[in-house]
Amino acid sequence: MLLDALAVLAAFGLGSLVRFGDVSGRSEVDIGIAALPLFIGTALNSGAYSIDVLRTTRVGISRALGALLFAFGSLLLLFYYLRILQDVSRLAVSVGMAGSFVLVAAFRMLFATATHRATGGGVTSELIILDHITCPTPSSAQVIDAAENELRPDLRDPLMLDRLAKWLKGVDRVVIACRPEAQRSWALMLKGANIHGEVVATEFDAVGAIGVNTLCGRTTLQVSTGPLSLRNRMVKRLFDLAFAVPALILLAPMLLITALAIKLDSRGPVFFRQMRVGRGNELFAVFKFRSMHVDRCDADGSVSTRRDDDRITRVGAFIRRTSIDELPQLLNVLFGSMSIVGPRPHALGSLAGQQLFWDVDERYWHRHALKPGITGLAQVRGFRGATYRRDDLTRRLQADLEYIAGWSVWRDFKILLSTITVVVHKNAY
Known part of the structure; x- marks a missing residue:
C-alpha cells in the first residue's frame, strides 16, 4: 500500500x-x-x-x-x-x-x-501429510509421513489429536494424501482443526472436476463452467468492436494495397476462406488473404506449411512472414464469429505429427468454450508455426486452457499489446 x-x-x-x-x-x-x-x-x-x-x-x-x-x-x-x-x-x-x-x-x-x-515462492505455510500414499509435493511445502509421526485418522484418541494440533499450529493450509477409505475420517478430523484443510481425491482426476455443487442434498462435481456471464460477454464484445472497427478503418489503405498485390502476383481470389472450429465446436468460415497458388490451397489444413513451401506465392511469403495475411479476420470479429483475443481457430484436418489434433489430447475440445481469436496467449508465448510433434500442440493447448480459466478484459489488453512483439516471428512462414 x-x-x-x-x-x-x-x-x-x-x-x-x-x-x-x-x-x-x-x-x-x-x-x-x-x-x-x-x-x-x-x-x-x-x-x-x-x-x-x-x-x-x-x-x-x-x-x-x-x-x-x-x-x-x-x-x-x-x-x-x-x-x-x-x-x-x-x-x-x-x-x-x-x-x-x-x-x-x-x-x-x-x-x-x-x-x-x-x-522461496511459498507466501503461505503449507503442510502435506502423507498417509500410506505418495504424491508430488511443492518444494515450498513441509511434508511429513503420518505413520512416522504417529498420526492417524482417529477421532477417539485425544492424544493423537493433540499431536496433530501441534503440527497444525502456525500452518495456513494442510493437505492430506491418503487412501480412499481413510478420506472421510481425515476430513472429519480437519473440520474441527480450525484450519484450511483439503484431502487429495485422485479418483476425481478422470472427470476433470473444477468445483463442487449440490443437487437435492447430494454432492455433484462441476466439470465445466459454460459461457462467460452476460456482463463479461458484453465487455468482451465491446472490447472486440472498439478495436476491430477503428482498425479496419485505419488499415483500409494497407488492405487495398495487399489485395491489389495479390491479384497482380497470381490468379485467383483475394481472400482464402477455410472452415474452422469456433465457439461451442461450431464450424465457421475464417477469412485470410490468399497466400498460396489457388490450385494448391489446402482447404482442410491437413498439410502444415513448411519453410520455403513452393505452394506459397511471392506476395504470400511476405504477408505470411509479417502476419498481414491474418488481417481479414477483423471481418470475422466484426461479424461476431471471432474475437480479437482467444484460442486460435484450427482447420479440421490439422495434424500434430501424424495425428489429428483431437486425437493427441482429449482436452482439445475444451478450448472452444470461448470464441476463437486473431491472437492469443499461445501466440504471444511464441507457439506458432507448424505442429510437427505432439508437444507443439500440447503447449498451445495448455496456454489456451489457461487463458479460458483466467479470462479478464485486462488480460486481453495485455495479450493484444504483447502481440506487437511477435507480429514478425521466426515460425511465421
Whole structure:
C-alpha cells in the first residue's frame, strides 16, 4: 500500500517537474494527493492487498490498476463539474496519471520479486501429510509421513489429536494424501482443526472436476463452467468492436494495397476462406488473404506449411512472414464469429505429427468454450508455426486452457499489446 501511494505521488511529482521544473506548491501534485484516498479505498475493496496478490503478481497489478482507473475517472468527472481543472497544466496531470499506471505496475512487480525471494515462492505455510500414499509435493511445502509421526485418522484418541494440533499450529493450509477409505475420517478430523484443510481425491482426476455443487442434498462435481456471464460477454464484445472497427478503418489503405498485390502476383481470389472450429465446436468460415497458388490451397489444413513451401506465392511469403495475411479476420470479429483475443481457430484436418489434433489430447475440445481469436496467449508465448510433434500442440493447448480459466478484459489488453512483439516471428512462414 505504501509503494502504491509513493508511485502515485512520484508520478504527479514527475509531471510537475516535466512541465514546470519543480514540484513545490504545485496544485498538480495536489491532484495526486486527492486521488490517493479514493484509490487506496477502492483497491482495498477490490482485494488489491489480499493474499492472492502475493501468489499471483498479475492479479495484484490488475486489481490495483483497475482501482487507479476508477479513482482518476471519478476525480476527472468531479473536477469537470466543479470546474477545478481550468487552472492546472493538462500536460502535468496527463504525465501524472499515465506515470501512476506505469509506476504502480513496476513497483508491484519489484515487490513481488522481493517477496518471492524472501519466501522461496511459498507466501503461505503449507503442510502435506502423507498417509500410506505418495504424491508430488511443492518444494515450498513441509511434508511429513503420518505413520512416522504417529498420526492417524482417529477421532477417539485425544492424544493423537493433540499431536496433530501441534503440527497444525502456525500452518495456513494442510493437505492430506491418503487412501480412499481413510478420506472421510481425515476430513472429519480437519473440520474441527480450525484450519484450511483439503484431502487429495485422485479418483476425481478422470472427470476433470473444477468445483463442487449440490443437487437435492447430494454432492455433484462441476466439470465445466459454460459461457462467460452476460456482463463479461458484453465487455468482451465491446472490447472486440472498439478495436476491430477503428482498425479496419485505419488499415483500409494497407488492405487495398495487399489485395491489389495479390491479384497482380497470381490468379485467383483475394481472400482464402477455410472452415474452422469456433465457439461451442461450431464450424465457421475464417477469412485470410490468399497466400498460396489457388490450385494448391489446402482447404482442410491437413498439410502444415513448411519453410520455403513452393505452394506459397511471392506476395504470400511476405504477408505470411509479417502476419498481414491474418488481417481479414477483423471481418470475422466484426461479424461476431471471432474475437480479437482467444484460442486460435484450427482447420479440421490439422495434424500434430501424424495425428489429428483431437486425437493427441482429449482436452482439445475444451478450448472452444470461448470464441476463437486473431491472437492469443499461445501466440504471444511464441507457439506458432507448424505442429510437427505432439508437444507443439500440447503447449498451445495448455496456454489456451489457461487463458479460458483466467479470462479478464485486462488480460486481453495485455495479450493484444504483447502481440506487437511477435507480429514478425521466426515460425511465421
